[in-house]
Amino acid sequence: MVADCFPSQAPKAPSPTGQRDWSAGRTAARWLGMPLFLALTGGALYRYVAGQQLDTIEQRTLNASELTARVGEHLQLAAVSTAIVIAVAVPLGIIATRRSARFMTPAILALGNLGQAIPSFGLITLVVLTIGVGFKAIIIGLFACSMLPILRNTMVGLQQVDQTMVRAARGMGMSPLDALLRVELPLAVPVILAGVRTALIINVGTATLATFFGVKALGYVIYQGIQLDRTPVLITGAVLASGLALLVDYVAGVAERLLTPRGL
Amino acid sequence: MSTTTAPQTSRTGETPPSEPMIRLEKLTKQYPGQPAPAVDRVSMDIPRGEIIVLVGPSGCGKTTTMEMINRLTEPTSGRIFLDGADVTRDNPDALRRRIGYVIQQIGLFPHLKVSENIAVVPKLLGWNRRRINDRVDELLDLVGMDAAAYRDRYPKELSGGQRQRIGVARAMAADPPVMLMDEPFGAIDPITRERLQNEFLRVQQQVQKTVVFVTHDVDEAIKMGDRIAVLGQHSRIARYDTPANILSDPADSYVENFIGSGASLKRLNLTRVRDVVLETGCPTAYLTESLPQIRRRLLESDWTALLLLDQGRPRRWVTARDLTGSDADLATVGLPAVALVEPQATLADALNEMLTSNAGVAVVVDGRGVYRGMIDLDTIMIEARSMRRGTTEFYRAAKRSLTGGEA
Numbered sequence: 001m002v003a004d005c006f007p008s009q010a011p012k013a014p015s016p017t018g019q020r021d022w023s024a025g026r027t028a029a030r031w032l033g034m035p036l037f038l039a040l041t042g043g044a045l046y047r048y049v050a051g052q053q054l055d056t057i058e059q060r061t062l063n064a065s066e067l068t069a070r071v072g073e074h075l076q077l078a079a080v081s082t083a084i085v086i087a088v089a090v091p092l093g094i095i096a097t098r099r100s101a102r103f104m105t106p107a108i109l110a111l112g113n114l115g116q117a118i119p120s121f122g123l124i125t126l127v128v129l130t131i132g133v134g135f136k137a138i139i140i141g142l143f144a145c146s147m148l149p150i151l152r153n154t155m156v157g158l159q160q161v162d163q164t165m166v167r168a169a170r171g172m173g174m175s176p177l178d179a180l181l182r183v184e185l186p187l188a189v190p191v192i193l194a195g196v197r198t199a200l201i202i203n204v205g206t207a208t209l210a211t212f213f214g215v216k217a218l219g220y221v222i223y224q225g226i227q228l229d230r231t232p233v234l235i236t237g238a239v240l241a242s243g244l245a246l247l248v249d250y251v252a253g254v255a256e257r258l259l260t261p262r263g264l
Numbered sequence: 265m266s267t268t269t270a271p272q273t274s275r276t277g278e279t280p281p282s283e284p285m286i287r288l289e290k291l292t293k294q295y296p297g298q299p300a301p302a303v304d305r306v307s308m309d310i311p312r313g314e315i316i317v318l319v320g321p322s323g324c325g326k327t328t329t330m331e332m333i334n335r336l337t338e339p340t341s342g343r344i345f346l347d348g349a350d351v352t353r354d355n356p357d358a359l360r361r362r363i364g365y366v367i368q369q370i371g372l373f374p375h376l377k378v379s380e381n382i383a384v385v386p387k388l389l390g391w392n393r394r395r396i397n398d399r400v401d402e403l404l405d406l407v408g409m410d411a412a413a414y415r416d417r418y419p420k421e422l423s424g425g426q427r428q429r430i431g432v433a434r435a436m437a438a439d440p441p442v443m444l445m446d447e448p449f450g451a452i453d454p455i456t457r458e459r460l461q462n463e464f465l466r467v468q469q470q471v472q473k474t475v476v477f478v479t480h481d482v483d484e485a486i487k488m489g490d491r492i493a494v495l496g497q498h499s500r501i502a503r504y505d506t507p508a509n510i511l512s513d514p515a516d517s518y519v520e521n522f523i524g525s526g527a528s529l530k531r532l533n534l535t536r537v538r539d540v541v542l543e544t545g546c547p548t549a550y551l552t553e554s555l556p557q558i559r560r561r562l563l564e565s566d567w568t569a570l571l572l573l574d575q576g577r578p579r580r581w582v583t584a585r586d587l588t589g590s591d592a593d594l595a596t597v598g599l600p601a602v603a604l605v606e607p608q609a610t611l612a613d614a615l616n617e618m619l620t621s622n623a624g625v626a627v628v629v630d631g632r633g634v635y636r637g638m639i640d641l642d643t644i645m646i647e648a649r650s651m652r653r654g655t656t657e658f659y660r661a662a663k664r665s666l667t668g669g670e671a
Binding site: 162164165167168169170171172173174175178182183186187261262263264 | 331357358359361362365368369371372374376377418420434435444
């Protein structure tokens with residue numbers, strides 16, 4: 001025991017490649033399952049619509065260029081609103097967790113809660129009543145609805161960072177900003193990304209309401225189906241809206257996985 | 265049996281340097297809303313190149329005291345001098361880059377590879393990539409880890425002991441003259457802890473840093489410290505001296521209580537095997553020698569057993585009976601040679617080896633495993649007695665009267 005004080009220890013952790021080989025089948029199933037499901041659903045929808053005798057009213061909605069435009073509008077609304085929320089909520093969350101700005105934390109959280117508590121339809125209506133219909137009003141509405149998840153997750157993500165890490169960072173001579181950028185934020189990334197994913201889902205879902213406020217998006221297709229009593233149109237709108245939500249969630253999940261620092 | 269007593273200050277450097285590396289002057293920390301200060305007017309000089317252990321009960325303010333040195337905790341009043349310069353008002357971030365820091369729970373960054381963890385301070389100091397890479401490899405080598413195998417690992421892929429080594433390497437990355445270590449071996453199993461302690465002492469012998477080491481474990485303090493500061497409430501220094509002096513003369517009931525019972529046993533931690541004269545009279549033989557030759561050598565000696573060596577390394581103990589008969593196979597005869605200790609092991613280690621392996625002697629081998637001599641229970645007993653200042657005289661006198669009586 002005394003005589004061999006300093007042996008270099010044998011590697012303990014299994015090699016990463018070995019680990020990957022072992023679970024390769026399961027991983028593939030996990031990552032390929034959703035795209036496969038969406039492809040099958042899309043194919044079924046196409047066959048259903050193609051098999052119908054469409055009248056002129058239906059044809060006006062159910063054609064490639066029209067549907068592509070609606071999906072495009074929908075994605076644009078979700079993407080722009082989420083980007084703005086990230087740009088605002090992450091810095092706000094960082095500020096709210098700084099020691100010097102703790103006094104603002106309740107106010108910031110209350111603001112986020114407000115957006116979450118008010119029903120989205122009512123909230124967008126309120127915005128529209130204030131600044132009129134259009135893209136801008138809807139974006140503001142979506143922004144307010146999806147603020148809380150990112151704000152809260154940024155705060156929680158930063159608060160759950162082991163304080164000994166921060167202390168070690170500061171003790172080694174990192175400035176508060178260094179410690180935030182090099183230690184705290186990387187360690188909070190998984191939680192923040194989960195918030196981003198939630199916000200994205202909320203925005204994709206809520207964007208169906210845009211049709212009432214001047215941007216058609218996929219809500220328009222559904223609404224047409226209801227208003228004109230055309231089942232194929234209604235089904236197409238509903239399936240596209242749900243499928244898009246699932247697809248966005250899937251892509252966000254992949255991104256979350258890729259952006260999480262290794263080693264966590 | 266002849267023995268030498270290790271000089272009491274053998275581990276504290278040859279000449280006392282004139283200027284302390286760290287000087288604390290009436291350092292006080294008063295937290296708002298607390299009736300008493302956490303640290304109350306602590307003054308101490310910390311000499312260059314020594315390991316100073318701050319030891320005391322939980323909550324006595326030892327960590328706070330240490331953290332005021334790199335101003336992770338800002339002192340309420342008092343002054344800190346580093347290498348002669350007053351750093352009480354310096355930029356704390358720049359100051360901390362000059363002071364290595366090992367936090368209690370190691371605090372490796374989980375999202376950074378081993379190499380990136382070690383490179384944190386060099387990067388803050390703006391070293392170029394090549395210099396950083398070279399330094400990382402050098403440090404991994406220093407703490408006994410294979411650079412090629414470990415530099416790209418993440419902390420979660422390391423064992424507790426390995427993480428601890430990386431923690432120490434990280435603190436030494438920019439070669440700071442001073443290192444602060446807050447219970448660095450706290451959360452580790454006893455066997456690994458002992459190994460890491462020995463390893464750190466070996467590294468320290470090479471690098472000669474000024475180390476401030478915080479622990480609540482008296483045994484660790486005695487083992488690691490060139491000097492120990494026993495702290496009481498509010499970080500009041502109850503005693504600041506070498507481990508040998510504190511153990512032989514606590515001078516104070518608080519210190520005595522804190523050291524606890526078994527002080528004599530603890531004293532065995534102070535003397536290393538290399539400091540005592542080894543017994544070298546034991547007959548030895550090489551595996552390549554002939555059986556009758558070996559038997560004759562054993563019978564000519566006044567020992568009952570002979571140590572078989574294989575290329576200088578102890579292999580087996582054999583007695584005269586093992587060597588009778590012409591067909592005895594030297595590779596399997598007798599008993600395996602156990603209780604091997606290296607010169608830097610303490611007498612406590614040696615005693616422990618003897619007791620666990622049920623052997624009357626411990627075999628001393630050098631770093632390459634080559635036989636150097638023996639150490640037996642008598643040697644340890646005499647060392648233990650002679651370390652007690654008062655009793656040394658008593659035993660010498662007793663010995664004199666004994667031999668005088670016989671004459």
